[in-house]
Amino acid sequence: MDSLRRSYNTDVIVKKIKRLDWIPDTATGVFMIKDCILIQNYTGKTYTYKAINFISGEQQYLFHRKNPVTHDDSKKITMKLMKLPFFNMEYPKSGIEMIDYIFTVIFPMYGYTVRKEQVNLSKHMFKAMEEEKISMSDIAVGLGKTHAYLVAAIVHNIFIRESIGTRPMPMIISTSSIELQRAIIRDYIPEISKMLYENGIITNPITCVLRKGKENYLCENRLKDYFNTLDPSKKRMSEYKALKRLIKDIEIDLDEVKGISNYDKRRICVKTTNCFKCRKHKSCSYQNFMTNARKPHYHFQICNHNYFFADILKRKKGLIPLFPEYKAVIIDEAHKLIGAAGQMYGAFIKQNEINSLMKKAIPQNAKTKMKKNIAKICKDTIAYNNLFFKELIHQIPKNLYIDDTEKFETIITSRANVLMKKVLANLEELLKLLPDKDKKLLFDIRRIVEEIKAFMHCNIIYWIENPNAKGQTVLSSIPKTLSQEISKDLWCIDRSMLLTSGTIAVDGDFHYIKKKLGLNLVNRNKILEISKSSPFNFRENCMIYMANNIPFPNGDNEKYIKRVAEETYKLIKASAGHALVLFTSYKPLRKVYKYLSEQITDIPLIEMSRGKSNAVLEFKKSKKGVLLATGSMWEGVNIPGDILSHLIIVKLPFPIPDPISEYEKTLYDDMEEYKNSILIPKMLIKLRQGAGRLIRSEMDTGIISILDVRASRKGNYHDAVINALPKCKVTKELGEIERFIIEKKDKSYFE
Missing domain, CATH: 3.30.2310 (YaeB-like fold)
Structure with a gap:
C-alpha cells in the first residue's frame, strides 16, 4: 500500500x-x-x-x-x-492479507471469480519477492498466472517498499511474445490499476513502459530522407499516404503504425550508428523516449527475453544499462528463456553481411594508392569469405540434408581456419585504413571482428544454418558453458526472480529446465517451486485417443505414411473436421495432406507450408476445417471454441539431433541417462505445449489423439505421456470419439 x-x-x-x-x-x-x-x-x-x-x-x-x-x-x-473513525478502516496490514483482500473482495466486485489456487500462487510469488528468492512456477492454462504475478508485484513494490520508505525501483516483466506484452500493457495493468485505485489500495495509477530493440522505433531523420526519395507514381498509394501521415503525426513505435510495409520500416527505423553523428539528438523523439524510459518512476518495465539479456550483458561489460536499477524480475513464458540465451550469448558470422559490407567499403573512385589498397582488401575479403563458407558447407554430412534440419553439423577444418583468419586480418586492416567519418561502416566491421574472434575459442558448439540458400549461409555458435554463464549473470545476483510458464516442469519436476538454465548450480534454499493444474474440467470436457495399430514412426517408410494418413482420415471423419493435425516435420505433412486431399471433399483442408503466414486465419474462417501444421503451431496459438475440437498429434515431438544435443550427449555416462535427463523431458514439455492448443477456456470440449505407437499401452513412453497430459478418459476406440463429439456439441457444430 x-x-x-x-x-x-x-x-x-x-x-x-x-x-x-x-x-x-x-x-x-x-x-x-x-x-x-x-x-x-x-x-x-x-x-x-x-x-x-x-x-x-x-x-x-x-x-x-x-x-x-x-x-x-x-x-x-x-x-x-x-482521526476519523472510518479512516483506513478496510485494509489489511500485511502483504499476504492484502493479496487475499484483492482477490476475494475487490476483484469479485468487478465480476472476477475467486480461484483459491490463483490466490495461493500469488502469495507464493509475493513470498519469493519478499525473501529475494527465485520462484519457479509451472502453471496450466486457465489459472490466471498473469493476474497472480501482477498482484503480487503491485502489493510488494508499492505496499511494502513505499510503506517502509525505501527508494522505489521498477520491476522487469520479460516475456517471449509481443502479444502478451501488449495484453499486459493495454489490458491487465490498466484494469488492475483501475480496480485498486477505485478501492483506495493505490493513490496513483500503476505505470508501465514497453521496451524494445531500436529497430522497432522511428528515426525522424531517416523517415524524412526516405520519404523525399519516393516517387508517388511508383509507390503503393496507401503506403505513401501512411508514411506522409507519419511525418505529421509522429508515432515512434513502428509496430503501432498502420499501413506501412516491413520494407519501409527497415528504412526508417533507428540505427545506432546514425545517432552518433545526429545533430538533433536533444529534440529526437526516440532519444527523449529512451531518456524517460530509463528513469525509475515506472512501476513496470516490460520487454522480451532478448532485450532482458541485452541489459544483463551490457551490465556485465560495464556499459550503460538499458534499464534503471531494479530489484525484481518476472519472466513469463520462461520455457523460451533458453533459446533467447543462446541467441544473446552466441556468436554469428553471416556470409552475406560480410560481402555486403565489403562492397560498401570499396571506394567509388579508387585512384589514390590508399583507395586502391582498400579496394583490393575488400575484394580479397569477399573471395576468402565465400571460400570459407564453401569449405564449411562441404564438411556437412550428406545424410543431414533432410527436410527439417535447421542446425547442420560442420567442421572448421585447418583450411577453413586459415580462410577465417585471412578474413579477420583483412577486416582489422580495414579498420586502420578506412576514414573516421565512416562511423556506421566501422561500427559494423568492429562487431563482425568480435564475432569472428569468438570462433577461435575451443569452448564453443558451432553449426551451419541455411547451407542451401546461396550467399545466405550463417555460421552460428553458443558457449559450451552457457548454463554456467546464465547462472552467474542471472541467479547469483541479490534480487528476486519469478520464472513462470505452462510448460517448464515435467509432472511437477523442474530438473530439466534447472539444468539448462544453470539453476542446478544455485543454493537449493534460494529456489521455491510450485506447480498448479488447470481449473478446467478435463474429465468431463476432454478425451485422449491412443492408436495402437500404427507402425513405428518413420517418415521415409511409405507403409507408415499410408497408415498415418488412413488413421487421420478416420479421426477427421469421427469429429466432423474441426481438427489440427500436428506433425514434427514437413515431409510427412505434405505426404499425408496429399492423401487426405484425394479422399476428403466435404471438409476444408489447409496445409501449413513454409512461408505461409495466413494458415491459422484460413483455418478459423473455415469454421470446421482441418489444419495440417508443424513448427510454430506447437505453441503460442490460441484457437478457442468449437473451431478446434480435435488435436491429432502424429508423432511424439522428440528433438531433431543437432550439434548442441550431440555435445550434451557427451556429458552423460550412457545413453539411457542422457535420454532420461534430456530427451524425454524435452519431448514431454513440447508435447504439453502442443496439447495446450486444445482446451483454452472452461467451455471448450475436444479430443487429443496420439498416433505414435510409443505412447500406446504397449509403448515405452505410455506412462510418461499419460502423466504429462490432462487427466481425462483414455480410449483406443474410434467409436468413443464419435459418441463424445455428439454428446458435447450442439447442432451448429455439424452444419
Missing part, C-alpha cells in the same frame, strides 16, 4: 461516488489519502467540506469557509482525516 501521501487525481473516485449518489453533481474532489477523499461543494456563498470513505460510503461534515482551501491547508486537513 502507498505510504501516507495525498493524491490530487480524484476524478475517477468522484465519478464513482456521484454514480452512487453519495455527493451532489456540483461537488468536486480536493485530494485523497488512503480510503478517504476530501469533497468540496460551493453553495453560492461558502465552500463546505466533508470527508467520505469511498469504500464504505461513511462520511462526515468537517467545516465550511468563504474561500476554498489551498495546498498549504492540506497537511492540517490530513491530520483531521486521520
Whole structure:
C-alpha cells in the first residue's frame, strides 16, 4: 500500500461516488489519502467540506469557509482525516492479507471469480519477492498466472517498499511474445490499476513502459530522407499516404503504425550508428523516449527475453544499462528463456553481411594508392569469405540434408581456419585504413571482428544454418558453458526472480529446465517451486485417443505414411473436421495432406507450408476445417471454441539431433541417462505445449489423439505421456470419439 501521501487525481473516485449518489453533481474532489477523499461543494456563498470513505460510503461534515482551501491547508486537513473513525478502516496490514483482500473482495466486485489456487500462487510469488528468492512456477492454462504475478508485484513494490520508505525501483516483466506484452500493457495493468485505485489500495495509477530493440522505433531523420526519395507514381498509394501521415503525426513505435510495409520500416527505423553523428539528438523523439524510459518512476518495465539479456550483458561489460536499477524480475513464458540465451550469448558470422559490407567499403573512385589498397582488401575479403563458407558447407554430412534440419553439423577444418583468419586480418586492416567519418561502416566491421574472434575459442558448439540458400549461409555458435554463464549473470545476483510458464516442469519436476538454465548450480534454499493444474474440467470436457495399430514412426517408410494418413482420415471423419493435425516435420505433412486431399471433399483442408503466414486465419474462417501444421503451431496459438475440437498429434515431438544435443550427449555416462535427463523431458514439455492448443477456456470440449505407437499401452513412453497430459478418459476406440463429439456439441457444430 502507498505510504501516507495525498493524491490530487480524484476524478475517477468522484465519478464513482456521484454514480452512487453519495455527493451532489456540483461537488468536486480536493485530494485523497488512503480510503478517504476530501469533497468540496460551493453553495453560492461558502465552500463546505466533508470527508467520505469511498469504500464504505461513511462520511462526515468537517467545516465550511468563504474561500476554498489551498495546498498549504492540506497537511492540517490530513491530520483531521486521520482521526476519523472510518479512516483506513478496510485494509489489511500485511502483504499476504492484502493479496487475499484483492482477490476475494475487490476483484469479485468487478465480476472476477475467486480461484483459491490463483490466490495461493500469488502469495507464493509475493513470498519469493519478499525473501529475494527465485520462484519457479509451472502453471496450466486457465489459472490466471498473469493476474497472480501482477498482484503480487503491485502489493510488494508499492505496499511494502513505499510503506517502509525505501527508494522505489521498477520491476522487469520479460516475456517471449509481443502479444502478451501488449495484453499486459493495454489490458491487465490498466484494469488492475483501475480496480485498486477505485478501492483506495493505490493513490496513483500503476505505470508501465514497453521496451524494445531500436529497430522497432522511428528515426525522424531517416523517415524524412526516405520519404523525399519516393516517387508517388511508383509507390503503393496507401503506403505513401501512411508514411506522409507519419511525418505529421509522429508515432515512434513502428509496430503501432498502420499501413506501412516491413520494407519501409527497415528504412526508417533507428540505427545506432546514425545517432552518433545526429545533430538533433536533444529534440529526437526516440532519444527523449529512451531518456524517460530509463528513469525509475515506472512501476513496470516490460520487454522480451532478448532485450532482458541485452541489459544483463551490457551490465556485465560495464556499459550503460538499458534499464534503471531494479530489484525484481518476472519472466513469463520462461520455457523460451533458453533459446533467447543462446541467441544473446552466441556468436554469428553471416556470409552475406560480410560481402555486403565489403562492397560498401570499396571506394567509388579508387585512384589514390590508399583507395586502391582498400579496394583490393575488400575484394580479397569477399573471395576468402565465400571460400570459407564453401569449405564449411562441404564438411556437412550428406545424410543431414533432410527436410527439417535447421542446425547442420560442420567442421572448421585447418583450411577453413586459415580462410577465417585471412578474413579477420583483412577486416582489422580495414579498420586502420578506412576514414573516421565512416562511423556506421566501422561500427559494423568492429562487431563482425568480435564475432569472428569468438570462433577461435575451443569452448564453443558451432553449426551451419541455411547451407542451401546461396550467399545466405550463417555460421552460428553458443558457449559450451552457457548454463554456467546464465547462472552467474542471472541467479547469483541479490534480487528476486519469478520464472513462470505452462510448460517448464515435467509432472511437477523442474530438473530439466534447472539444468539448462544453470539453476542446478544455485543454493537449493534460494529456489521455491510450485506447480498448479488447470481449473478446467478435463474429465468431463476432454478425451485422449491412443492408436495402437500404427507402425513405428518413420517418415521415409511409405507403409507408415499410408497408415498415418488412413488413421487421420478416420479421426477427421469421427469429429466432423474441426481438427489440427500436428506433425514434427514437413515431409510427412505434405505426404499425408496429399492423401487426405484425394479422399476428403466435404471438409476444408489447409496445409501449413513454409512461408505461409495466413494458415491459422484460413483455418478459423473455415469454421470446421482441418489444419495440417508443424513448427510454430506447437505453441503460442490460441484457437478457442468449437473451431478446434480435435488435436491429432502424429508423432511424439522428440528433438531433431543437432550439434548442441550431440555435445550434451557427451556429458552423460550412457545413453539411457542422457535420454532420461534430456530427451524425454524435452519431448514431454513440447508435447504439453502442443496439447495446450486444445482446451483454452472452461467451455471448450475436444479430443487429443496420439498416433505414435510409443505412447500406446504397449509403448515405452505410455506412462510418461499419460502423466504429462490432462487427466481425462483414455480410449483406443474410434467409436468413443464419435459418441463424445455428439454428446458435447450442439447442432451448429455439424452444419
